[in-house]
Amino acid sequence: MKILICISNVPDTTTKIKFADNKSFDTTGVQWIINPWDELALTRALELKETTGDTVEKISVVNVGLIDAEPTIRKALAIGADDAFRIDAEPKDAFFVASQLAEFLKKESYDIIMCGIESSDYNGSLVGGMLSELLDMPSISSVSALNIEGGNVKINREIDGGSETLTSELPFIAIVQKGIAIDPRIPSMRGIMMARKKPLNVVEAVESEALTEYVSYEMPPPKAACKMVDAENVKELIDLLHNEAKVI
Amino acid sequence: MIRQAAKDYAERELTKDVLERYEKCEFPAHHIKELGKLGFMGMMVGPEYNGSGMDAVSYVLAMSEISKVDASVGVVMSVNNSLVCYGLNKYGTEEQKEKYLKPLAGGECHGAFLLSEPEAGSDATMQRTTAEDKGDYYLVNGTKNWITSGGTASTYILFAQTDPEKKHRGINAFVIEKDTPGISLGPHENKMGMTSSDTHSVMFTDVKIPKKNRIGEDGFGFKLAMKTLDGGRIGIGAQALGIAMGALEKAIQYSKERKAFGKELCHHQAIAFKLADMAVKIDAARTFCLKAAWTYDQGLPYSVESAMAKLYAADIAMEVTTEAVQIHGGYGYVKEYHVERMMRDAKLCQIYEGTSEIQKIVISRALIFD
Numbered sequence: 001m002k003i004l005i006c007i008s009n010v011p012d013t014t015t016k017i018k019f020a021d022n023k024s025f026d027t028t029g030v031q032w033i034i035n036p037w038d039e040l041a042l043t044r045a046l047e048l049k050e051t052t053g054d055t056v057e058k059i060s061v062v063n064v065g066l067i068d069a070e071p072t073i074r075k076a077l078a079i080g081a082d083d084a085f086r087i088d089a090e091p092k093d094a095f096f097v098a099s100q101l102a103e104f105l106k107k108e109s110y111d112i113i114m115c116g117i118e119s120s121d122y123n124g125s126l127v128g129g130m131l132s133e134l135l136d137m138p139s140i141s142s143v144s145a146l147n148i149e150g151g152n153v154k155i156n157r158e159i160d161g162g163s164e165t166l167t168s169e170l171p172f173i174a175i176v177q178k179g180i181a182i183d184p185r186i187p188s189m190r191g192i193m194m195a196r197k198k199p200l201n202v203v204e205a206v207e208s209e210a211l212t213e214y215v216s217y218e219m220p221p222p223k224a225a226c227k228m229v230d231a232e233n234v235k236e237l238i239d240l241l242h243n244e245a246k247v248i
Numbered sequence: 249m250i251r252q253a254a255k256d257y258a259e260r261e262l263t264k265d266v267l268e269r270y271e272k273c274e275f276p277a278h279h280i281k282e283l284g285k286l287g288f289m290g291m292m293v294g295p296e297y298n299g300s301g302m303d304a305v306s307y308v309l310a311m312s313e314i315s316k317v318d319a320s321v322g323v324v325m326s327v328n329n330s331l332v333c334y335g336l337n338k339y340g341t342e343e344q345k346e347k348y349l350k351p352l353a354g355g356e357c358h359g360a361f362l363l364s365e366p367e368a369g370s371d372a373t374m375q376r377t378t379a380e381d382k383g384d385y386y387l388v389n390g391t392k393n394w395i396t397s398g399g400t401a402s403t404y405i406l407f408a409q410t411d412p413e414k415k416h417r418g419i420n421a422f423v424i425e426k427d428t429p430g431i432s433l434g435p436h437e438n439k440m441g442m443t444s445s446d447t448h449s450v451m452f453t454d455v456k457i458p459k460k461n462r463i464g465e466d467g468f469g470f471k472l473a474m475k476t477l478d479g480g481r482i483g484i485g486a487q488a489l490g491i492a493m494g495a496l497e498k499a500i501q502y503s504k505e506r507k508a509f510g511k512e513l514c515h516h517q518a519i520a521f522k523l524a525d526m527a528v529k530i531d532a533a534r535t536f537c538l539k540a541a542w543t544y545d546q547g548l549p550y551s552v553e554s555a556m557a558k559l560y561a562a563d564i565a566m567e568v569t570t571e572a573v574q575i576h577g578g579y580g581y582v583k584e585y586h587v588e589r590m591m592r593d594a595k596l597c598q599i600y601e602g603t604s605e606i607q608k609i610v611i612s613r614a615l616i617f618d
Contacts, residue, residue, distance in 0.1 A: 075249060186256045189287025189300035192249050 001148070001170075002058045003045045004110040006101055006127065007076055008035035008091070008119040009069040019217040032072050036184070037116020039079075041174075043181035044146055045114060046080045052148050058082050062104060064097045066090055070200065078187035078195035089205035094126035099208035101127070102134035111170045112153065117142060117177050128175035139173035140166060146174055250306045254313035257286065262317040269320070269444040270589055273436065275400050276321050276444050283321070284355015288314070289328050293337050297345055298354030304479075304541035308486040312537070315490025316497070319593040320444035322490060324358060326483035327396050331601075332359030332405050335476050336423060339464045348403050348423050360401035360426075362392040362450060363473050369393075370606050372407075372473060373416040377452060379408035386410065386422070386462070388430075388455040394600070398448030399433055402426055405476075406457075407469050419469035422461045430455035441592030478551050480601045482544060485537045485557035488565035488597040492533065495565075495572035495590045496526045502576050502585075513575065522571050529564035536560050552614045559607035562597035569594045 011017070012031040020026045034042070042061065049056040061076040062085040063069050073084045085108075087100045105113065118125040132139030144163065145156035155166045158177060187195070229237045241248045262279060269276055283289060291307045293299025307329060315322030336349040351357050368374040377390025388408055392398075404424050411418030424431075434449030464472055500523060503514035513519045540553035569591035573580035580587050598604045 071249075078249060183260070186253050186260075186286060187249065188285065189250065189253070189291060189302060190295070192253065193295075193301055195249075 001056050001111040002060070002109070003048070003056060003112045003114065004105075004108075005038060005042045005045055005059070005061045005076070005081070006113065006115040006131075007038040007042070007061050007063050007073070008116070008121070009033075009063060009065050009072045010035045010119055010121045013120055017219075019219070022216045022218060024214075025217070032069070034072055034076055035116050035119045035121075037118060037120075037176060037178070038114075039076075039116075039184045040178065040181045041114040041116055041176045042076060042079060042081060043184050044176070045112075046185065047181065048146070048148055049080075055148055055151070060084065060108075060110070062087065062101065064089055064091045064100045064205075073200055074195045075187065077198045077200065078191040079185045080187075080191060081198075083199040083201065085201045085203050087203045087205050092210035093212045094122075094124045095130055095212070096208055096210040098127050098130035098134055100205055101131050103206045103208075104203060105131075105135055109171070112146075113137075113171065113173045114146075115173065115175055117175050128173055132173045135173075137171060137173055138168050139175060140168060141175040141177075143174045143176045144179035146176070146180060250302065251309040251313055253286065254288065254310035255316075257283065257288075258314050258317040262314070262321060266318045266444070267583065267586070267589070271443075271583070273438070273443045273446075275446050276318070276324070277400070279318075279321050280324055280358055281355070283314075283325060284358075287355065288325055289355040289358060290333050290349075290353025291329055293333050293349065293353035297337065298350045299333070299337075300353075304482060304544045305538060308482060308489075308537045308541045311483055311486035312490035312493060312534070315487040316494040318444065319487055319491050319590070320442045322487040323442055323445050324397055326480070326487055327361055328352060328358045330480040330483040331361035331476055332403065334479055335405055335421065335463055335472055338475075339468070339472060340423070341460070343460065344423055344463065352403060357402035358397060358400070359403040359405060360395050360397040361476070362395055362398075362404050362406045364392060364394045366391060366393050366449075370603055373419075373470065375407060375409040375416075375419050377406075377408040379410045379420055379422070379457065381410055381466075382456075384459055386420070386457045386459070388422075388452045388457055390452050391434075392450045392452075394437070395448055395450050396445055396600075398450050399436065399446045404431075404450070405463070406452075407473055408452075411467070414467060416470040417467045419473070420466065421463040421469040421472045422457050423463055424455075424457055424461055428455055428457070440595060441589065442596055477602055478554055479544065481554040481558035481607070482537065482540045482550075484597055484601045485533070485540065485554070485561040488558070488561035488594065489530065489533045489537050491590050491594050491597070492526070492530050492561070492565040492568040495569040495587055495594075496523070496530055498585070498587050498590075499523060499526065499572040499575045502579070506577075519575060522575060526568045526571055529568060533557070533561040533564050552611055555602070555607040555610040558597075558602065559604050559611070562594070562604060565594035565597055566591075 009032050012033050018026040045059045059081050060083050061081045063073050064087045091097045115128040142157045143155050144158050147154045157164050287300040290299035291302045295301045333353050352359050379386040379388045406422045410420045430453045432451045437447040503519050506513045536557040540557040543550040543553045572587040573591050579585045
């Protein structure tokens with residue numbers, strides 16, 4: 001079996017987000033990381049490779065991004081992916097990314113494709129679903145556990161009030177949620193040294209359009225101090241909610 | 249990536265039990281094993297001997313991130329990398345490397361460096377531990393003091409006097425298993441700081457060491473000790489740097505939260521200026537350590553650079569941690585807030601692996617005798 005993880009290059013979760021003229025994300029001084037959900041997907045894939053004998057023969061990662069995404073891709077190799085692909089294009093929006101990945105997957109065959117349920121920058125939760133539609137491939141979302149048993153996949157997904165167990169034909173797309181793996185891997189020193197030699201293939205992007213355009217960005221209003229209203233003073237509360245907060 | 253890996257391990261794993269281990273004087277066995285698996289215990293040994301094949305700059309970055317959270321783990325890592333693996337890697341026979349270096353560099357076990365004695369600290373030439381040449385083995389008798397990991401290490405690098413007439417040129421170095429008959433341990437030292445690292449005196453009573461366990465030629469021991477400590481200084485400099493980094497981070501965080509006289513401490517100039525001073529010192533120490541490491545990596549003479557790095561980093565670590573406690577006020581005096589532990593840890597950096605005074609001798613000699 002071959003597993004492909006789709007990874008996103010995102011700002012570190014402690015980044016102070018800034019916008020240039022409210023029109024574009026200011027990337028000055030930003031530290032980039034593998035999208036945490038994608039990293040957990042990769043961790044699960046590595047666990048499967050380590051525990052199922054020869055069943056998993058290769059783990060690849062693919063990213064839609066420009067050359068500045070390569071350090072993040074190298075980290076995925078350092079953690080243990082066997083090889084990597086970078087589709088050379090700016091990830092304009094979810095449809096654009098999904099289109100690029102779909103074209104890639106028409107040429108390269110994988111049995112299990114994994115993506116994080118969302119990315120920590122835009123939190124769109126779109127790519128996985130779009131990809132499966134473009135490829136006419138089964139996909140299962142909110143996957144919190146993925147196991148391989150005798151050549152078949154066994155998937156758990158969280159639902160209201162419990163968890164569902166499913167299986168799927170291959171190839172399929174697992175859109176993974178937290179819980180798919182517990183702790184992301186720390187790359188070993190040997191892994192880091194080997195990452196320099198593992199293949200990072202640059203693939204030409206195909207013609208594709210973005211369906212959306214970001215018009216502007218606005219920061220949320222700064223947190224104000226909490227106004228305490230006495231429990232008996234309902235009149236004041238209503239007044240504040242109506243006239244100040246304007247929520248009723 | 250290397251620095252981030254060390255940082256991630258320190259923040260995710262070492263923070264979990266650092267206070268508990270320090271309080272109980274418990275060796276971080278689990279962490280040393282995990283760090284071994286990640287390749288941090290033999291960073292500068294080549295992969296042919298199970299090491300990570302990295303340079304000293306990478307080592308400094310990793311050491312500072314680990315020590316930022318836990319200087320005890322830092323010292324075990326530093327001793328293994330700089331004091332134990334270094335000598336075997338550079339001067340060991342193929343047989344010694346196969347038998348001892350591979351498991352040490354691969355993180356399967358860790359080592360200790362036995363130079364200091366009750367009567368010989370800074371003056372390491374005064375070796376009273378004897379290694380009598382008995383033909384096909386050496387017979388060792390004596391006591392070693394202040395041995396980091398003395399109780400938990402599997403392998404010792406031991407220094408002893410074979411030919412007192414030759415003075416320091418009669419000292420030999422050996423690699424031996426800790427459980428060689430005749431070796432016994434003194435009680436666990438109850439230290440001021442770095443209490444999660446175990447420190448013991450080690451006694452040798454008629455211990456037989458095969459000739460093949462001697463490192464280098466007859467009489468090479470003192471030179472090996474000095475060369476080893478030259479490089480070890482870079483590791484300890486990085487450790488001190490890490491301690492200072494940890495203390496500053498805690499101080500900044502506290503100063504943003506704590507309010508006095510109507511505003512957060514960090515908005516009071518007295519405190520803000522302290523933080524600025526601490527940051528400058530840390531950056532200077534980092535520059536020293538990286539410069540020493542870079543010089544080492546280039547194959548250039550590095551004794552003065554490493555002495556300066558250790559001297560300065562240890563001194564500022566003491567200053568920065570003391571100031572961090574001060575910024576925390578009463579809370580800084582309490583163990584829960586980490587900074588008092590860091591202050592106790594920092595003190596040792598000015599003492600071991602060459603006291604600050606010894607570093608000044610190294611530096612001044614280079615100036616005078618140029």
